Amino acid sequence: MAVLAILLTPVSAFAGELQQQLTSESVIQTIMKRGKMKVGMATFVPWAMRDKKGELIGFEIDVAKKVAADLGVEIEFVPTAWSGIIPALIAGNFDAIIGGMSVTPKRNLTINFTAPYAHSGMGIVANKKLAGNLAWPDGYNSSKVTFTCRRGATSCTDTQKLFPKAKLRQFDDSSLVLQEVVNGNAHAVLTSFPKPTLWQSQNADVLFNPTLDKLTEGNEAFGLRKGDPDALNVFSNWIMVNTSNGWLQERWTYWFTTMDWADQVNLKK
Amino acid sequence: MASPFAWACHRFRTPYPNLDVKLNHLWSLLMRVKSKSRLTRIIDAGVIGSAIFLVAFVIHKVDTVMIYDWHWGFLWEYILRWDEEQQAYAPNLLLKGLATTFRLVIWSMLLASMIGICMGIMRTSSRLLFRTVSRLYVEFIRNMPPVVFIFVFFFFLSSQFVPLLGIDEISVRASPQTIAILEVLIGPPELFANVISGVICLGLFEGAYITEIIRAGIQSINKGQTEAGQSIGLTRFQTLRWVVFPQAVQRVIPPLAGQFITLIKDTSIVSLISIQELTFLAQEVAYSTQYVFEIWLFVAGVYFCICYSLALFCGRLERRAQRIY
Numbered sequence: 001m002a003v004l005a006i007l008l009t010p011v012s013a014f015a016g017e018l019q020q021q022l023t024s025e026s027v028i029q030t031i032m033k034r035g036k037m038k039v040g041m042a043t044f045v046p047w048a049m050r051d052k053k054g055e056l057i058g059f060e061i062d063v064a065k066k067v068a069a070d071l072g073v074e075i076e077f078v079p080t081a082w083s084g085i086i087p088a089l090i091a092g093n094f095d096a097i098i099g100g101m102s103v104t105p106k107r108n109l110t111i112n113f114t115a116p117y118a119h120s121g122m123g124i125v126a127n128k129k130l131a132g133n134l135a136w137p138d139g140y141n142s143s144k145v146t147f148t149c150r151r152g153a154t155s156c157t158d159t160q161k162l163f164p165k166a167k168l169r170q171f172d173d174s175s176l177v178l179q180e181v182v183n184g185n186a187h188a189v190l191t192s193f194p195k196p197t198l199w200q201s202q203n204a205d206v207l208f209n210p211t212l213d214k215l216t217e218g219n220e221a222f223g224l225r226k227g228d229p230d231a232l233n234v235f236s237n238w239i240m241v242n243t244s245n246g247w248l249q250e251r252w253t254y255w256f257t258t259m260d261w262a263d264q265v266n267l268k269k
Numbered sequence: 270m271a272s273p274f275a276w277a278c279h280r281f282r283t284p285y286p287n288l289d290v291k292l293n294h295l296w297s298l299l300m301r302v303k304s305k306s307r308l309t310r311i312i313d314a315g316v317i318g319s320a321i322f323l324v325a326f327v328i329h330k331v332d333t334v335m336i337y338d339w340h341w342g343f344l345w346e347y348i349l350r351w352d353e354e355q356q357a358y359a360p361n362l363l364l365k366g367l368a369t370t371f372r373l374v375i376w377s378m379l380l381a382s383m384i385g386i387c388m389g390i391m392r393t394s395s396r397l398l399f400r401t402v403s404r405l406y407v408e409f410i411r412n413m414p415p416v417v418f419i420f421v422f423f424f425f426l427s428s429q430f431v432p433l434l435g436i437d438e439i440s441v442r443a444s445p446q447t448i449a450i451l452e453v454l455i456g457p458p459e460l461f462a463n464v465i466s467g468v469i470c471l472g473l474f475e476g477a478y479i480t481e482i483i484r485a486g487i488q489s490i491n492k493g494q495t496e497a498g499q500s501i502g503l504t505r506f507q508t509l510r511w512v513v514f515p516q517a518v519q520r521v522i523p524p525l526a527g528q529f530i531t532l533i534k535d536t537s538i539v540s541l542i543s544i545q546e547l548t549f550l551a552q553e554v555a556y557s558t559q560y561v562f563e564i565w566l567f568v569a570g571v572y573f574c575i576c577y578s579l580a581l582f583c584g585r586l587e588r589r590a591q592r593i594y
Contacts, residue, residue: 052350084541092428178559268558
């Protein structure tokens with residue numbers, strides 16, 4: 001017994017040190033010490049957007065504010081260009097991405113994801129003149145059909161998966177993605193709800209929805225830097241608690257199924 | 270006979286009464302500015318006329334090809350908004366972004382000039398070490414696309430050394446007065462690190478071009494001038510300060526002005542690394558409201574106004590420099 005104890009002591013001492021080091025290096029410690037949580041996000045209706053006062057509002061703004069309030073710290077949003085949001089997280093510009101980012105294996109290789117806090121659905125909106133006679137969904141899977149998508153967004157890979165034969169044109173700006181379809185330079189675009197219905201109602205005489213079904217279902221989660229089990233645990237459990245008590249669902253319903261918030265933003269009619 | 274202006278005003282249904290008469294008057298004034306031969310006038314008229322026609326044609330084409338309802342009314346609220354609580358007007362996103370752009374421009378102009386002057390002098394130095402250092406700097410930056418440089422700089426360098434400056438500490442520890450001063454100079458405390466990395470990035474980038482301008486300025490002065498300076502016993506520095514520089518400044522101003530104007534436009538590139546300047550915040554507004562084209566046209570107009578007024582100012586400076594030296 002004594003021999004065994006002597007043999008094990010250095011190992012357990014080392015493990016203890018490692019554990020301490022991991023805990024003290026966790027982003028949770030940084031947040032608590034700073035008294036402020038820095039959240040990276042990108043503007044995307046209705047996840048996060050600017051109201052008439054220039055303040056941020058939206059589904060994930062509510063989420064991030066509640067996370068901070070529950071941790072007992074202040075919140076600071078770091079608006080970040082979507083294409084650079086993962087490098088910015090890794091570079092340490094903020095503590096976590098709460099930006100409606102869907103979990104994909106590729107992204108997961110560079111950052112960690114928590115449990116999902118939202119399940120967006122991808123819908124479709126199409127140009128009446130170009131796609132009016134196309135049969136849904138088979139008619140859209142043809143080399144004569146052009147789709148648009150926002151570079152780096154999940155909709156690009158989804159389009160390729162669902163309509164492998166169709167052409168795909170990528171833009172950096174989600175509004176240009178829509179404008180190309182409105183102008184009749186592309187047939188259709190996949191985008192996450194509520195945009196398919198929102199865009200259709202904004203351009204009712206040009207656009208239509210071939211279907212209102214969810215074509216794919218996404219899993220949106222917080223993005224964290226690798227090698228931080230504490231943060232992963234804290235945020236995942238926060239999401240679990242707020243899923244089971246219905247808070248996340250209630251906020252989701254408000255932002256995604258109603259338009260009660262539309263007059264806070266100067267949203268195009 | 271109906272003038273071309275009358276026809277155009279009728280064709281585009283301008284809401285302004287007598288616009289064609291006023292345009293006609295302006296036209297005849299323009300034509301009278303310098304006494305020119307009849308042929309030059311006709312050629313001028315042809316060129317200007319076809320330019321106007323081209324612009325009108327493009328506008329007309331865009332109007333028919335692009336299906337878009339223009340709305341401009343929402344824009345003003347994002348520049349200045351009425352604050353109910355304070356009972357006063359408060360700047361909104363676009364104006365805040367413009368302020369950040371100005372701060373970026375001023376500080377990075379200063380930084381770029383300092384780097385440019387040091388490196389430019391080193392570039393003309395007789396020591397190999399100095400020449401090599403500044404040559405490496407210039408070639409490294411000039412041969413890289415700005416976007417790539419900005420990304421490399423921001424994600425590899427800035428994230429390493431900006432925290433070392435302890436900017437977050439400053440905004441927590443400094444006295445309210447210091448913060449107030451810094452707020453005027455740099456912007457809101459939570460954006461200190463953001464703006465400073467933008468300034469360093471732009472300063473380093475534009476510094477390379479200014480280095481070349483300064484080098485060209487110094488080297489364009491006849492060698493005889495330096496030799497004359499040294500032959501009356503001036504040191505190398507004195508020769509530079511009292512003989513070469515005064516002559517070089519005059520030659521350097523026009524290209525330098527061009528470089529500063531480029532710098533103003535280049536500030537929009539740092540929106541890619543999320544520096545909260547005009548372009549970035551305009552993008553935010555565009556995404557939120559979905560009025561994309563109105564926002565971009567407005568932003569283009571703002572940049573044009575700033576750059577053009579700087580160009581006018583520099584033109585004046587140039588004429589003054591000519592008078593002094």
